[in-house]
Amino acid sequence: MLAVDIGGTKIACGIVDSDGRLLRHATRPTGSEPFASLRAVVAELEVGAVDGVGIGCAGPIDTVAGTVSPINIPSWRDFPLVARVQELVGAPVSLAGDAVCVALGEHWVGAGQGSRAMLGMVVSTGIGGGLVLDGRPFAGLTGNAGHVGHVVVEPDGDPCTCGGHGCAETVASGPHLVRWARTRGWAGEDARALAASALAGDAIAAEAFRRSGRAVGLAIVATAAVCDLDLAVVGGGVAQTGDLLFDPVRATLARHAGLSYLRHLRVEPARLGTTAGLYGAARLAYSLI
Known part of the structure; x- marks a missing residue:
């Protein structure tokens, strides 16, 4: 194929x-x-x-x-x-x-094997998402179901390319991470350099990733509450920073996923790159x- x-x-x-x-x-x-x-x-x-x-x-x-x-x-x-x-x-x-397709691939041969209801999420230049429910992709009316990058996480936040404001993509995507840090005095060029700065102890860079992880976590919680999910698999270039992103994601889930049916919700890094x-x-x- x-x-x-x-x-x-x-x-x-x-x-x-x-x-x-x-x-x-x-x-x-x-x-x-x-x-x-x-x-x-x-x-x-x-x-x-x-x-x-x-x-x-x-x-x-x-x-x-x-x-x-x-x-x-x-x-x-x-x-x-x-x-x-x-x-x-x-x-x-x-x-x-x-x-x-990322979600379906991870469900087939990656981190999502065995999940009954999962969200696949890509955090990169933009933020995308897809749902696999009962082993099948759930597309919605036009194929756009699961587009979690446009879940609103900051109602009074920055304008988004979609026409809305405060979408998760405006906080957590690579270019927005870098833009936010640069407006606060960080002098690097891209998300990879920002991650290196965060790991080296730069407070602005670390806060950029904390904000990103919180936005990703809020988008996951909102989607899981609506769709009754057991798993979110997160991949993409920003997700490759590991704990810089996943620690605040999991902290956000611990704080906000309070419904009883969300207590089993897991977040895992994608395996297929x-x-x-x-x-x-x-x-x-x-x-x-």
Whole structure:
């Protein structure tokens, strides 16, 4: 099965077999012409005949129309991705949100195995999420269910690219972490440097990650309360900082997850790293044939 993972900064493709083995994969920057980048990655993989294609794409998406309008890819608005990929590959195409595919991949062969009701969350350039309920992805009406990056955690907070204010993404995503720290005197360039500063004892950097973890934790608690979850699996570049993020996430759950049915709620780091979306996209395609 051909699996495709499309984000604001990179596009990855891979071949995944029915046992959940990633046989080969390739990645290109998304760039200013995303479909050209996608075509180049498919060509690099030398994809032959495949039974189907699974695509995880940054959202919003519309699974009914087969179109995508990713916030972080401004050149794609109502872009007919499903039809274009069908033309390119000549096989049936299944589409889901990128974070839905991360959740599905982790549920299939990663940290979410055995969960009955889980949230998969990606904390990176943006924040995405996806739900796997009773072993199946829950997409909602248009494919955007589980989009926890836009759960409001600061009602009077900063404007968000979605048009709202105070979304978790405005606090916890990598670029917002860095922006918040820089406005308070930290002089570094990116989230990786910010993490190094926090580990070295810089108070501003440490507070940036505390705020991020609290926002992620609040989004998880809100989603778990609505959907009665047993697990949240968190991945993405910011999540790779480990305890810098997960300590305040778990502290927030301890403080706010007070309902009796949330006492069993666990938060775990993702296991599959940057390939989780490929596994999930493949699983999506396998589930529909």
